[in-house]
Amino acid sequence: MHGRRTILAEGLMKNYGKTRALNGLDLEAKEGTVLGLLGPNGAGKTTAVRILATLLKPDAGRAEVAGLDVVGQANLLRSRIGLTGQYAAVDEYLTGRENLEMFGRLYRLPKTRARRRADELLERFDLTDAASRLVKTYSGGMRRRLDLAASLVVSPPVLFLDEPTTGLDPRSRLAVWDLIGELVTSGMTLLLTTQYLEEADRISVIDSGRVIADGTSGELKARVGGERLEVTVVHEDDLHAAARTLRPYAHGEGDVFVDAARRHASVTVAGGQRPLAALVRDLDAAGVEVEDLGLRRPTLDDVFLALTGHATQPTEDELGSSPLDDRPEKEIA
Amino acid sequence: MSAATTGPHADNSGQSLRSRLYWALADGLVLAKRNLVQIPRIPELLIFATIQPVMFVLLFRYVFGGAIDVGSQSYVNYLMAGIFAQTVAFGSMTTGIGLAEDLSRGLIDRFRSLPMARSAVLVGRTIADLVRNMFVVAVMLAVGLLVGFRPGGGATGWVAAIGLLLLLSFAFSWIAATIGLLVRNVEAVQPASFVWLFPLTFASSAFVPTSSMPGWLRAFAERQPITQVVDAVRGFLLDEPVGSAGWQALAWCVGILLVFVPLAVSLYRRMTAR
Numbered sequence: 001m002h003g004r005r006t007i008l009a010e011g012l013m014k015n016y017g018k019t020r021a022l023n024g025l026d027l028e029a030k031e032g033t034v035l036g037l038l039g040p041n042g043a044g045k046t047t048a049v050r051i052l053a054t055l056l057k058p059d060a061g062r063a064e065v066a067g068l069d070v071v072g073q074a075n076l077l078r079s080r081i082g083l084t085g086q087y088a089a090v091d092e093y094l095t096g097r098e099n100l101e102m103f104g105r106l107y108r109l110p111k112t113r114a115r116r117r118a119d120e121l122l123e124r125f126d127l128t129d130a131a132s133r134l135v136k137t138y139s140g141g142m143r144r145r146l147d148l149a150a151s152l153v154v155s156p157p158v159l160f161l162d163e164p165t166t167g168l169d170p171r172s173r174l175a176v177w178d179l180i181g182e183l184v185t186s187g188m189t190l191l192l193t194t195q196y197l198e199e200a201d202r203i204s205v206i207d208s209g210r211v212i213a214d215g216t217s218g219e220l221k222a223r224v225g226g227e228r229l230e231v232t233v234v235h236e237d238d239l240h241a242a243a244r245t246l247r248p249y250a251h252g253e254g255d256v257f258v259d260a261a262r263r264h265a266s267v268t269v270a271g272g273q274r275p276l277a278a279l280v281r282d283l284d285a286a287g288v289e290v291e292d293l294g295l296r297r298p299t300l301d302d303v304f305l306a307l308t309g310h311a312t313q314p315t316e317d318e319l320g321s322s323p324l325d326d327r328p329e330k331e332i333a
Numbered sequence: 334m335s336a337a338t339t340g341p342h343a344d345n346s347g348q349s350l351r352s353r354l355y356w357a358l359a360d361g362l363v364l365a366k367r368n369l370v371q372i373p374r375i376p377e378l379l380i381f382a383t384i385q386p387v388m389f390v391l392l393f394r395y396v397f398g399g400a401i402d403v404g405s406q407s408y409v410n411y412l413m414a415g416i417f418a419q420t421v422a423f424g425s426m427t428t429g430i431g432l433a434e435d436l437s438r439g440l441i442d443r444f445r446s447l448p449m450a451r452s453a454v455l456v457g458r459t460i461a462d463l464v465r466n467m468f469v470v471a472v473m474l475a476v477g478l479l480v481g482f483r484p485g486g487g488a489t490g491w492v493a494a495i496g497l498l499l500l501l502s503f504a505f506s507w508i509a510a511t512i513g514l515l516v517r518n519v520e521a522v523q524p525a526s527f528v529w530l531f532p533l534t535f536a537s538s539a540f541v542p543t544s545s546m547p548g549w550l551r552a553f554a555e556r557q558p559i560t561q562v563v564d565a566v567r568g569f570l571l572d573e574p575v576g577s578a579g580w581q582a583l584a585w586c587v588g589i590l591l592v593f594v595p596l597a598v599s600l601y602r603r604m605t606a607r
Contacts, residue, residue, distance in 0.1 A: 053446050079448035087439035093371040105363045106449040108356075134374065150443065 003031030004067075006158055006189040007052065011061035014047050014209075021047040023209035024061065029189050029202070031157075036200030037193040038300055040308075044209040045193040046086065046162055052191065053083040053160050066158050066189075079107060082151030082159045086166070088143045089150070092136040096127050096146050099135060100153065107154045114153075121149040124179060126172075140167045148176060152183070159183070161192040203300070207308050220303045228296045229275060230266040234289040239263055241286045249275050263291070357450040364457025365464075368431065372465060379465070382427065383472050386420045390473065393540055394480050401541050406571065410484070413477040414567035415539030417470050417498055418559055422534050424466040425505035426526040428458055429513030433522045436514075436604075452598045459506040466502040490569035493579070497569075500586040501562045507593040514600040533559045538567075558585035 007029040014022040022044045029035035037045045050056040052065050054074040063070045068077040090099045097118050104114030122131045125145040135143060144167050151159060159180075165173045177199060184190055192200065204214040213220060229249055233242050243256045243265045250256065251270040258265045269275060276295060283290055372379055390412070393401075398408040435441050435454065444454055474482075486494065509526060516525045536550055537543070537559040543551050554560055561582040568575035 050442075055442055055445050075448060078446060081446065083443065083446040085439055085442050087442075089439040089441075089443035091367065091371075091440055093374045094367060098367075098370065102363060102367055103443070103447065106360060106444070106447045106453075108448060 003033070003187070005029070006031050006066055007035065007064075007191055009048070009052065009061065009063040012048065012051060012058045012063060013060040014044075014051065014056065014058055020209055022051075022058070022061075025206070025209060026211055027052075027063075027191075027204055029191060031189055032184055032187045033201040034184055034190045034192065034199060036203040037191070037206055038203050038304060039193075039206035040304070043206045045206055047209075048206070049083075049085075049160050049162050049191065049193060053081055054078055055083075079154065080157050082154070082156040083162075084147050084151040084160070084164050085162045088147045090135050090143060090146050093134060095132050095134055096122060096138070096142075097131040099146060100149060103150045103153050109154070117153055121152060125149045126175065141169050141172050144168050145172060145176070155183070155188075157187070158189045158191070161190065161194070163194050164192060165194060205304060205307055213303075213307050217300065220300065221298050223303065223306065227269055227298070228266050229269050229279065230264065230292075230294055230296055231279075231283070231288075231290060232292040233263045233265070234291045236260060236263050238288045239265060242283065242288045242290075245279070245282045245286050245288065249279065266296075269295070353450070357452045357456055360449040360453030361456025361460060364453050365460040366457075368458055368461030369464060372461075378427075379469075382424065382465075383469050385423070386416060386469065386473055387476050389419065390416055390476050390480060397540070402545075403542055407481070407483075409477070409481045410571055411567065412540065413473075413482045413484070414494075414563050414570060415537075416473055416477065417494075417566060418501060418537075418563045419534050419539055420469055420473050421466045421498055421502035422505050422530055422559060424462065424469055424502065425509040426523060426530070427465065427509075428462045428506040429509035429516070429522045429526055430519060431458055431462070432510055432513035433517050433519045436517055437519060451602050455507075455510050455597055455601055459503060459510060462506050463499060463503050466506075467499065470498060484570040485572040486570045487572065490572060494566045494569040497562055497566055497579070497582055497586075500583070501558070504558075504586040504589040504593070507590060507597055510597045511593050511600060514597060514604065533557055537563060539563050558582065558589070561585055 005028060007027060009025055009027040012022045012025040014020075025044065025048055027035065027037075027048065037048065039045050047056065051058050052063055052070055054070055054077055057071055065077055066080045068080070070077060091102070094102065100118035100121055101114050104117050105111070107114075109117065119128075119131075122128045125148065127142060127145060127149070130138060130142060135146065138146065144164075148161075148164060151161075161180075165176060168176060180190060181199075200217065202214060202216055203220060204211045205220065206212070213223070215223075229246065231242050231246060233239055239258060239260060243258050246256050246265055246267045249269050250267045256265055256267045276293070280290075280293065283293075393412050393416075394409050398412065401408055403411040432455070435458075441454070450456075484491075508529070512525055512529075513522050516522050536546070536554045537557060538554065539559060543554040543560065546554055561578050562585070564578035565575050565582045567573070568578065
């Protein structure tokens with residue numbers, strides 16, 4: 001976190017007609033870190049990314065990426081950034097290799113280097129077997145991988161990923177994160193908007209075109225409150241005993257939440273506690289037969305909900321939930 | 334932090350005009366290659382683009398031709414120069430449609446985020462369409478020979494005729510590119526193109542002598558670029574006097590390029606700067 005500042009946005013404003021997309025947005029990220037943008041659809045995440053990637057001009061405010069002004073030095077900046085947007089930006093009627101070679105040439109790499117780089121990327125993204133097939137025959141995940149590969153043709157110092165893992169199967173997603181992790185370790189700055197924000201070093205929460213909170217994932221979660229201790233019992237009859245046992249663990253005046261239909265009791269505990277072992281003993285002493293028991297951390301969705309009073313509006317293409325965090329029950333969030 | 338003090342300045346000005354032209358062409362050729370390799374991969378596009386002018390050859394050769402008086406020469410000899418010009422004129426629609434298609438896809442965002450010449454998307458498209466148009470004209474020539482076209486021009490005449498058709502094709506592609514950038518809706522580009530292509534192609538000497546038209550129409554027909562190109566190409570191919578048509582055709586094509594290349598490029602840039 002002590003590296004050079006590679007992304008800086010100050011007071012960015014952008015209107016589309018009467019719609020205010022950005023309303024004085026400030027962002028900052030340092031070399032070798034991941035900055036995540038969290039916010040509902042329409043909060044301005046994509047607009048922010050497009051301005052930083054030189055695709056849009058802000059109406060007011062200024063931004064620098066890799067030390068270059070995104071408006072005045074856009075052309076110089078373009079050779080130092082990679083961008084993967086929400087929609088696959090590859091050519092359907094070219095093969096995977098032809099696509100990467102073309103982008104390499106357009107990044108002004110000499111022919112042989114463009115070809116070598118294409119082969120390297122195909123290998124890393126597990127596309128070598130499909131390299132000579134037209135992209136229109138690719139599956140959604142393959143297209144997504146090729147799209148990511150295209151944004152890494154020149155190993156840019158700053159990479160923008162707008163919902164990059166949408167449509168990737170878990171194996172591809174992990175492979176992509178491994179690769180991105182390596183690049184960040186070697187000094188690349190990554191700005192990303194995605195639901196899998198647990199990967200980010202710092203997160204800026206955006207609502208209505210402004211940053212309403214920022215910090216590490218842990219800091220933001222601490223603002224929502226501590227973790228939840230949850231118990232599922234085998235016999236419904238035991239539920240009251242379980243609730244009684246849980247009560248002393250509650251943080252402050254927190255109540256025990258009981259869901260009889262799911263034979264489930266839970267309570268918010270103070271952060272940093274490690275009460276599991278003690279609770280197991282207490283439940284045992286109370287004669288409660290336990291089916292499941294755990295300490296659940298709040299998710300970033302809960303953070304967003306707590307900060308804004310409305311949800312991040314999951315879209316239809318968010319397949320499943322984040323594998324990286326366990327969700328508490330929505331009804332108690 | 335040090336960079337924070339660097340004020341914004343136009344980084345384009347740092348490049349010389351020569352280096353900018355070089356990269357516009359180099360990047361344009363990379364994209365022309367992209368557009369060209371796609372042609373055999375979407376064969377139906379080229380097949381129908383070829384069938385349409387073949388139908389025009391047959392229509393005018395066998396249906397209307399007999400009723401059109403072109404003086405001493407055979408109508409098919411008169412017709413083919415018109416067909417060639419019509420083929421490249423209508424073929425220019427591909428540029429507008431292809432561009433509108435590119436603009437409707439995510440791919441254009443990637444192009445915009447790359448350090449490539451802004452004009453390359455247009456240059457690549459128009460060069461590829463030039464090559465493609467020449468292929469269709471070659472097919473038309475073969476069809477023409479099959480239905481009785483007997484050109485008489487020498488090698489110089491052929492070179493001049495082909496050169497002029499290439500130039501017309503390129504010039505019209507840039508008009509079509511401008512239309513494509515203005516309309517931007519793939520379905521709307523074709524009808525929008527007919528609005529200017531139809532009068533230019535048919536109110537010309539392509540299919541009938543302009544002397545058969547009423548005075549007001551004739552005034553238009555004799556002063557517009559298709560007539561000049563058709564008259565010149567016809568003269569070159571049939572080894573007849575070309576008169577001033579050659580120079581006028583050349584002037585028209587160069588003039589169109591001088592207006593529409595900068596116009597299309599600035600439209601494209603402005604869209605980029607939204």
